[in-house]
Amino acid sequence: MEELLKRCKIASYELELLSEDRINEALGRIRDALIENKNKILEENQKDVLVAKGVVKDSLIDRLTLNEKRIMDLAKSIDEVIALPFYPGEVIEEIKRPNGLVIKKVRVPIGVIASIFEARPNVSVDITALGLKTLNAVVLKGGKEAIRTNIVLCNVMRDAIKDIVNPDVITLIESTNREDTNKLLTMKDYIDIMIPRGSKGLINYVVSNSKIPFIETGAGNCHLYVHEKANLDMALNIAVNAKYQRPSVCNAIENILVDKSIANKFLPMLKKKFDELNIEIRGDKETKEIISCNEATEEDFFTEYNDYIVSVKVVNNVSEAIKHINIHSTKHSEAIVTEDDFAACRFMNEIDSACLYHNASTRFTDGGCFGFGAEIGISTAKLHARGPMGLKEITTYKYKIYGKGQVRE
Amino acid sequence: MEELLKRCKIASYELELLSEDRINEALGRIRDALIENKNKILEENQKDVLVAKGVVKDSLIDRLTLNEKRIMDLAKSIDEVIALPFYPGEVIEEIKRPNGLVIKKVRVPIGVIASIFEARPNVSVDITALGLKTLNAVVLKGGKEAIRTNIVLCNVMRDAIKDIVNPDVITLIESTNREDTNKLLTMKDYIDIMIPRGSKGLINYVVSNSKIPFIETGAGNCHLYVHEKANLDMALNIAVNAKYQRPSVCNAIENILVDKSIANKFLPMLKKKFDELNIEIRGDKETKEIISCNEATEEDFFTEYNDYIVSVKVVNNVSEAIKHINIHSTKHSEAIVTEDDFAACRFMNEIDSACLYHNASTRFTDGGCFGFGAEIGISTAKLHARGPMGLKEITTYKYKIYGKGQVRE
Numbered sequence: 114m115e116e117l118l119k120r121c122k123i124a125s126y127e128l129e130l131l132s133e134d135r136i137n138e139a140l141g142r143i144r145d146a147l148i149e150n151k152n153k154i155l156e157e158n159q160k161d162v163l164v165a166k167g168v169v170k171d172s173l174i175d176r177l178t179l180n181e182k183r184i185m186d187l188a189k190s191i192d193e194v195i196a197l198p199f200y201p202g203e204v205i206e207e208i209k210r211p212n213g214l215v216i217k218k219v220r221v222p223i224g225v226i227a228s229i230f231e232a233r234p235n236v237s238v239d240i241t242a243l244g245l246k247t248l249n250a251v252v253l254k255g256g257k258e259a260i261r262t263n264i265v266l267c268n269v270m271r272d273a274i275k276d277i278v279n280p281d282v283i284t285l286i287e288s289t290n291r292e293d294t295n296k297l298l299t300m301k302d303y304i305d306i307m308i309p310r311g312s313k314g315l316i317n318y319v320v321s322n323s324k325i326p327f328i329e330t331g332a333g334n335c336h337l338y339v340h341e342k343a344n345l346d347m348a349l350n351i352a353v354n355a356k357y358q359r360p361s362v363c364n365a366i367e368n369i370l371v372d373k374s375i376a377n378k379f380l381p382m383l384k385k386k387f388d389e390l391n392i393e394i395r396g397d398k399e400t401k402e403i404i405s406c407n408e409a410t411e412e413d414f415f416t417e418y419n420d421y422i423v424s425v426k427v428v429n430n431v432s433e434a435i436k437h438i439n440i441h442s443t444k445h446s447e448a449i450v451t452e453d454d455f456a457a458c459r460f461m462n463e464i465d466s467a468c469l470y471h472n473a474s475t476r477f478t479d480g481g482c483f484g485f486g487a488e489i490g491i492s493t494a495k496l497h498a499r500g501p502m503g504l505k506e507i508t509t510y511k512y513k514i515y516g517k518g519q520v521r522e
Numbered sequence: 523m524e525e526l527l528k529r530c531k532i533a534s535y536e537l538e539l540l541s542e543d544r545i546n547e548a549l550g551r552i553r554d555a556l557i558e559n560k561n562k563i564l565e566e567n568q569k570d571v572l573v574a575k576g577v578v579k580d581s582l583i584d585r586l587t588l589n590e591k592r593i594m595d596l597a598k599s600i601d602e603v604i605a606l607p608f609y610p611g612e613v614i615e616e617i618k619r620p621n622g623l624v625i626k627k628v629r630v631p632i633g634v635i636a637s638i639f640e641a642r643p644n645v646s647v648d649i650t651a652l653g654l655k656t657l658n659a660v661v662l663k664g665g666k667e668a669i670r671t672n673i674v675l676c677n678v679m680r681d682a683i684k685d686i687v688n689p690d691v692i693t694l695i696e697s698t699n700r701e702d703t704n705k706l707l708t709m710k711d712y713i714d715i716m717i718p719r720g721s722k723g724l725i726n727y728v729v730s731n732s733k734i735p736f737i738e739t740g741a742g743n744c745h746l747y748v749h750e751k752a753n754l755d756m757a758l759n760i761a762v763n764a765k766y767q768r769p770s771v772c773n774a775i776e777n778i779l780v781d782k783s784i785a786n787k788f789l790p791m792l793k794k795k796f797d798e799l800n801i802e803i804r805g806d807k808e809t810k811e812i813i814s815c816n817e818a819t820e821e822d823f824f825t826e827y828n829d830y831i832v833s834v835k836v837v838n839n840v841s842e843a844i845k846h847i848n849i850h851s852t853k854h855s856e857a858i859v860t861e862d863d864f865a866a867c868r869f870m871n872e873i874d875s876a877c878l879y880h881n882a883s884t885r886f887t888d889g890g891c892f893g894f895g896a897e898i899g900i901s902t903a904k905l906h907a908r909g910p911m912g913l914k915e916i917t918t919y920k921y922k923i924y925g926k927g928q929v930r931e
Contacts (some may be wrong), residue, residue, distance in 0.1 A: 126848065126872060208893055214882060216892060223904055224874060248696050326905050347927040354929035439535065461922045463535060465633065473623060473925025482930065483625060483921075484617055495714050495918045497634055497734050498903040509904045512892075513870045516882025518756040520763035522892070 114296060117284055118225075118252065118303035124281035125225050125250035131278060133199035137247060139274045143242070144191040146273035148402045150265075151184045157265040160232065165258045169232075174349055177232045177258050177389060187238045190493060194242040197486045200508050201248045204452050215515040220508050224305035227252035229294060231311035234262040239284055240308070241270055247507050250282040252304060254297060256311075257289035298323040306507070308490060311418075328498060330490035333363030333445040334417045335475045338434045338460065340451035341372040345379050347472065348450040349386060352423075354474045355448065357390050361419045363491060364478040368414060369432045373399070376427045380404045383425070392421045399427035414441045431456045435463045442466055444493050446475040446500075467500035526693055527634075527661065527712035528748035533690035534634050534659035540687060542608035545654055548683040552651070553600040553685035559674075560593045566674040567643065574667045578641075586641045586667050596647045603651040606895045609917050610657045611789035622922040632918050633714035636661035638703060638728060640720035643671040649717070650679055650692055652896055656916050659691040661713060663706060665720075707732045715916070718900060722826075737907060741897035742772030742854040743826045744884045747843045747869065749860035750781040755790050756881060757859040758795060761832075763883045764857065765800050770828045772900060773855050773887040777823060777833045779843045783807070785836045787811045792834070801830045808836035815827045832909060840865045844872045851875055851901050855909075856886040876902060 131139070131514065147154070158179040204220040209261040222501060226249045230236040232521055237253045255263040263285055271280035296307060298319065305328040309319040316331050318517040337355055339348040371379055376399070384404040387394055394400075395409035409424040414437075416424070428434045431449075438447055448470035449460040461469040468478045480488025485503025492498045498506035556563070567588040574583055615627040639645040645767040646662045651659040660691050664672040672694055680689035688826045695706060707716065707728065716736040718728040748757040755867075764775040780788055785808065793813040796803055803809075804818035818833045825833070837843045840858075845908070847856050857868040857879035863919055877887045887910060889897025893914025901907045907915035 126874070128872065138552065141589040210891070210893060213794065214886060214891075326903065328905075344927070350927065351929055358930060390840075462539065465535070466920065468921045468923060470923045471925060472927050473923055474929040476930035477623060477923065477928070482619070482623075484619060494735065498922050499919055510908055512877045512909050514877060514879045514882055514886065518753070518880060518881050519886070520760055521885035522765060 114288070114293060115303075117286070118300050119283040119330055120281040121250050121252055122225055122303040124173045124279035125222075127279050128245070128250055128282045129201070129222055131248060135277060136199070136248060140191055140195050140242060140245060141278045142273040142277070143270050144188045144195075145271050147188050147238070147266075148190075149186060149242050150269045151181060154262065154269065155179060155181070157261040161259055164313045169258060173232050173258065177234065177262075179234060180263065183235070190239065191242050194246050194487060197246060197504060199246070200505055205510055212519055213517060214519055217513045217515070218510050219370075219513055220505075222248040223507055223509050225250045225252060225303060226306050226308060226507060227254070227297065227304045227325070228308045228310055229254045229297070229315065230309070231256040231315060232258045233311075234259045234266060235257070236310050237263050237285070238270070239267050240310070243489060243504060243507065245282065249269065249507060250284070252284045254286040254294065254300060260287065260289055294318075295322060298325060301325045310490065328490070328492045328502070329494045330444040330492055330502075331363050332417060332436050332493055333365070333491070334368070334415065334441060334443045335364060335366045335445050336368045336370060336438050336442060336447045337366045337475065338370040338428075338431075338438070338447070338449045339372060339375065340431060340434075340449055340453060340456050341374045342453040342456065343372075343375065343379075343450040344452060345375065345382060348379065349382055350449055351438075351448065351472075351474045352383060353386060353390065355476055356387075356392060356423050356441065357421070358476060360421055362476075363417075364475050365416050365419070366423065366441050366448070366475055367416065368441070370426050370428050370437060371400075373427050373429050374395050376400070376403055380425070388421070392417055392423060395422065395424050397426045400425045403427075417443070425470065431459055435460060438455070438464050445480040445491065446470065446474050448473060467491070477493060498522070523695060523697070523700060524709065524712075526695070527709050530659050530693040531634055531712040533688035534631075536688050537654070537659055537691045538610070538631055538657050540657060542576040544686060545608070545657060546604045548686045549600055549604050549651060549654060549780050551682040551686070552679050553597045553604075554778055556593060556597050556600075556647070556675075559678045563593060563671065563674050563678065564588060564590070570670045572717065578667060580659070582641050582667065583699055586643065586671075588643060588671065589685045592644070594699040594749060597645055599648065600651050600766040603655050606913060608655070609914055622926060623927050623928055626924075627919050628921045628922055629917050630920050631657040632916055634659045635717060635916060636663070636706065636710060636713045636734070637717045637719055638663045638706070639718070640724060641667045642666040642720075643668040643675060645719050646672050646675050646694070647679070649719070652898060652913060652916065654691065654766065658916060659693070661693045661695065661706075663695040663703065664698070669696065669698055689890060704731060707734060719899065737901050737911070738898070738903045739901055739911075741826060741902055742774070742900070743850060743852045744773060744775045744776070744854050745774050745777045745779060745851060745856045746775045746782060746849050746884070747779040747837075747840075747847070747856070747858045748784065748788055749840060749858055749862060749865050750783045750865040751865065752781075752784065752788075752859040753861060754784065754791060754911055758791055759787065760857060760859055760881075760883045761792060762795060762799065763838045764885055765801060765832050766830070767885060769830055771828075771885075773884050774828070775832065775857075775884055776826050777835065777850070779835050779837050779846060780809075782836050782838050785809070785812055788832070788859060796832070800840060801832060804831065804833050808834045812836075826852070840868055844869060847873050847875070853904070854900065855879065855887040857882060857884050876900070878879050891916050
C-alpha cells in the first residue's frame with residue numbers, strides 16, 4: 114500500500130501543474146470512457162450485486178446497483194463538474210510591504226485527498242471528478258460489496274486520463290479489510306486530507322483513528338425553534354419539510370422546540386399534521402400535557418433518528434432555546450421561525466452551529482442549494498471549512514513572496 | 523479539570539457577544555492591572571526562579587524570568603493588540619439564491635482555544651490577549667517552572683475583566699503533570715482548538731496525542747536554492763541573513779542547494795564568509811570536491827539544526843532542486859535566488875511549502891513581517907491556515923440564512 118501511495122503523491126505534483134483546459138479535457142475523457150465502457154462496468158457490478166444479495170439489506174443492494182441510467186447520470190455529473198469554476202491559481206490577497214516585498218496569497222490544491230466509503234460505487238467517480246477539478250490526486254477505498262465495480266471504474270478512469278497526466282493520480286486501494294483501513298489512516302506522509310463518506314459508524318471510526326487531518330462531516334442533530342411571534346402556518350410548513358421530505362439525511366430536523374406561550378395553539382396543529390404523515394412525536398413533560406404522544410427522554414434529545422420520529426420540547430423563551438440547542442446539537446443546522454427580528458438575531462448570533470436559518474427549512478444546508486455546484490460533504494468541524502463544502506473547500510493556499518534581495522534587519 | 527473547562531465553554535458563549543469597544547476595554551483593564559500589580563507578579567516570579575535555579579539550564583531561567591521592563595513590554599504588547607482590527611461579525615461573502623434565500627458567510631470566533639506551553643510566562647498573556655481580541659475564550663496550561671507566575675498573571679487578568687465578562691473565559695489549568703496534559707488533550711467537547719507553543723518535543727507530543735483539532739506549527743527545515751542565473755552577491759547576502767541572524771528560529775535556513783554550473787564560483791564565496799562567521803558547512807560529495815568541509819549524510823538533509831550549521835548540496839538544475847525540497851522540507855519556507863523569472867515561477871509553483879521566496883530571505887515568514895500585527899504561530903499544516911497565523915486565522919465562520927418561509931422542493 115505504501116508504494117501505491119508514494120506513487121500517488123509523486124503523481125500529485127505533476128497534476129498540480131495542469132491548466133484549467135487540460136483538466137477539463139481529462140474530465141471529458143473520463144465521462145466518455147464511462148459511457149463507452151458501460152457494458153463492462155455493468156457486468157462487474159452485476160457480480161458484486163450477486164455476491165451481496167441475501168447477505169446484505171435490500172437498501173444496501175439498491176445503493177450498490179448500477180444500471181444504464183445511473184451510469185448516464187454519473188457521466189452527466191462529470192459534465193456539471195467541468196462547468197464549475199477553476200480555483201487553483203486564484204490570487205486571494207496581495208500584500209505590499211513597506212520594504213518592497215510583494216506577498217501573494219494564492220489558492221492551490223491540498224495535494225492528495227483520500228476517501229473511505231461504503232457500498233455506493235458512484236462515490237469513486239464523484240470524489241475523483243471533484244478532486245481532479247481542483248488538481249488534487251485521490252486515493253479511494255470503498256466497501257468490499259462494491260470491490261469489482263470500483264476496480265473497473267477506476268481502471269476505466271485511469272486509462273481515460275493516461276495521455277494527459279500520470280494515472281496514479283487516481284489510486285484505488287483494492288484491499289477491503291479493516292487492518293488496511295487502519296494502516297491507511299496512518300499514512301500522513303502521502304495523504305493530506307481524509308474525507309470519510311458513509312454511515313455514522315464509518316465516520317466515527319475515521320475520526321477516532323485517523324492520524325491524517327480530516328474534516329468531520331455528516332452528523333446532524335438539527336433543531337427547529339418555533340418562537341412565540343412565529344407565523345404558525347409557516348412554522349408547520351417548515352416542520353413538515355424539514356422532518357418529512359427526506360428524514361434519512363443530515364439536514365433533516367430531529368427536534369422541535371416550541372415557545373410556551375404558543376404551545377397550546379401550535380402543538381395540536383403539529384400533532385394533527387404529523388399523525389396524518391405517520392411521524393412519531395416524542396414529547397417532554399409539558400408537551401405531553403398538551404398533546405398525547407410518547408415520552409422524550411434526555412437521550413432522545415441527543416439522538417439523530419434519521420427516521421419519521423421527532424422530539425418535541427416546550428421552552429420558556431429564546432434564551433432557553435439557545436441554551437438547549439448549544440448543549441444538544443451537533444453544530445450542523447438550526448432554524449428559528451419568528452416575525453421578531455431581535456429574537457432571530459439572538460438565535461443566529463448565539464448558537465454555535467454551521468448554518469442558522471431565519472424562516473427557512475434546514476434542508477437547504479447543501480452544496481447545491483448554496484450554489485456551490487457540487488458538494489464534498491457537510492462539515493460539522495470548526496477549522497478549515499464549516500457547513501456545505503464545495504470545490505473551494507478542498508483547496509488551500511500558499512504564499513508567494515517576491516523580493517529584490519531583501520533580508521531581515 | 524472537566525468542571526473548569528465546562529465553565530470556560532459556557533463563559534465563551536457570553537464572550538462571543540461582546541462588541542469591539544467592550545473587548546478593547548477589557549484588554550485595556552488587563553494592561554492596567556498588569557502594571558498596577560507588577561510587584562506582586564515579580565514576587566511570585568522570583569519564587570519560580572529560585573526553585574528553578576540550579577535545576578534547569580540558564581537559558582530556561584532567562585525565558586522564565588520577568589522583570590519590570592518585561593512586564594512593561596507585556597503591557598505594551600496588549601496596547602498593540604487593542605490597535606489591531608476586530609474580525610468577528612465581518613461578512614465574508616453574501617450569496618443571493620434564485621429562491622430568495624440570502625446566505626451570509628460571517629466571521630465568528632472559534633470558541634475555546636487551549637494552549638500548552640513551557641517556561642515562558644509571557645505566553646499566558648500573549649495567548650489571552652490574542653484570544654480575547656477575537657472573542658475566543660482561552661485555556662492555558664504552562665510548564666511547572668512558571669506555575670506561580672502563571673497563577674498570579676491569570677488571577678490578575680481574570681480580576682481585571684470580571685466587571686465586563688465572566689472571568690472563566692481565562693482558565694488556567696494549575697496542574698502541571700503529564701497525566702493532566704493527556705486528559706486535557708481529550709477534552710474536545712469543551713476545547714475547539716489546541717495550539718501548542720514551545721519546543722519540538724512538546725509540539726510532537728501534542729500532535730501525536732491530541733483528540734482536539736490542532737494546527738501543527740514550528741518545524742522549519744527550510745532551503746535556499748542558488749540558481750545558475752543567480753546574482754551571487756545577493757545569494758550570499760541572503761544565505762548569511764537566513765542562516766546567521768537567528769539560527770534558532772523556524773524560518774532560518776538549514777540547507778543550501780547550489781546549481782552545478784555556478785558551484786565552482788559560489789561555494790568558495792560561501793565558505794569564506796561562513797568560515798568568518800563560524801558556521802559549519804556539511805557538504806554532499808560534489809560540494810566536498812570543491813570546498814573542504816564535513817560530510818552531509820542523508821539524515822543531515824532532514825535535520826533542522828537550529829544552530830550555526832548548514833547542509834550544502836550541488837544540484838543539476840531547478841527540477842532537481844524542487845524534487846529534493848519536496849522530499850526533505852517540512853513545508854515551511856524556501857527561497858530561490860535567480861534573475862530567471864521562469865525558474866522562479868517553477869520553483870514557487872511546484873514546491874509544496876507554505877511560503878516561497880524569490881530573491882528574499884526566508885526570515886520574513888513571520889506574522890509581523892507579513893503585516894498581521896500579531897502572530898499565533900507559523901502553520902506547517904495544509905488545512906485551515908498555512909504559514910504565519912494572525913488574528914484572522916483564529917476565527918472561523920458560520921452561515922446565516924434569511925428566508926421568508928422557503929422550504930426545499
